[in-house]
Amino acid sequence: MTVANSASISADIAGRYAQALFDLVRDAGGIDALSAQIDDLGSAYDASEDLRDLTVSPLYDRQQQEAALVALTSKMGLSPELANTLRLMARNRRLFALPQFIAKLRGLIADARGEVTADVVSAQALSDAQQARLVEALAVKSGKKVKLNARVDESLIGGMIVKLGSQMIDSSIRSKLASLQNAMKEVG
16 A cells, blocks of 8 residues: 555545534534634644554554543543544544544634635744734635644745645745756756
8 A cells, every 4th residue: 555545545534533523513513612622632642742652553452542542532621522533533443543633623614614724834933913914914815714823944044935725825035045046057
């Protein structure tokens, strides 16, 4: 099985679990609570190497994964719907798709709210005023409410890279220098 096929299968599995949970929570009017819990779960996943290992390591059996998730969801105060979905994923040995599950749920929630997420990578942390201006400009461009997902990458030297949906704007100095270098190679 190729890596692309594996990623596609993970996304498909995650999509089914995410859609089922989203439909259940939407019908109960709990989208805002689910959104906050998914952000918390995503942060916990990103911060905890142990959690990431639990989801992908073949050393943990179904019962161990499920027990760990019961403890985690209880400690985090996650809703019964989300907790049960995670337990079901553990029982079915589908926890390897947790990152895709989180991403898919974020997308479903954003669509329901009429939002779009813009991934912004800048050379320096953006001030609140800069973030507000960027959100405003992107909202005008997209016609939707924009949520920023910002991070810093000092290797950009200056400027930023903005990804909004399938569009990407790269105004980083690093990319401009690379373009200049390519142009110089063509001349010389």
